[in-house]
Amino acid sequence: DAGVIQSPRHEVTEMGQEVTLRCKPISGHDYLFWYRQTMMRGLELLIYFNNNVPIDDSGMPEDRFSAKMPNASFSTLKIQPSEPRDSAVYFCASSFGGGGNTIYFGEGSWLTVV
């Protein structure tokens, strides 16, 4: 079975450019999560969706970050404009049901902003 699929796997971009990260969750899962991982702060939840609706975006760092989920099989995380401090690994994850059910992660998108 296909797991959570993320693209691109690696992205190097210049400061000020727009970055779009993409995610396809596991088929049938109704929760989708975006996490960011850095050495300093570990894994941080940015936002999560239930049935394509954003439920909690309190982890989104600032207005430069936005996320959408137009349908059950696709989500995007956009950073505009990007800054060097946004350099991190961004993980998408999905689960069937929330609240204690297992969350499965993608392989991540490695973002470097120069």
Added chain:
Amino acid sequence: EDQVTQSPEALRLQEGESSSLNCSYTVSGLRGLFWYRQDPGKGPEFLFTLYSAGEEKEKERLKATLTKKESFLHITAPKPEDSATYLCAVWGGATNKLIFGTGTLLAVQP
């Protein structure tokens, strides 16, 4: 506020040398404690979920246990392929989301 603390930050073992990793947590209404393994350049890989104090789960050389305040991941006779970062996370009722600790980096030397 829901919080997760893992110790030690790093652990180096000889092959066959058993040890334990600790995950202490403070959470309002625990709805699940999760252990993940993460290899370099990869996403976290699910290992176990524990739901209530006293629960234990095993998989090969790994055994996870849970009390009301902490969880342990016991590694019995580890092999070099067990080298990875082990992450603990809790799904708490107050935040209603999965909160991760910063992980334990395990290195098993042959």
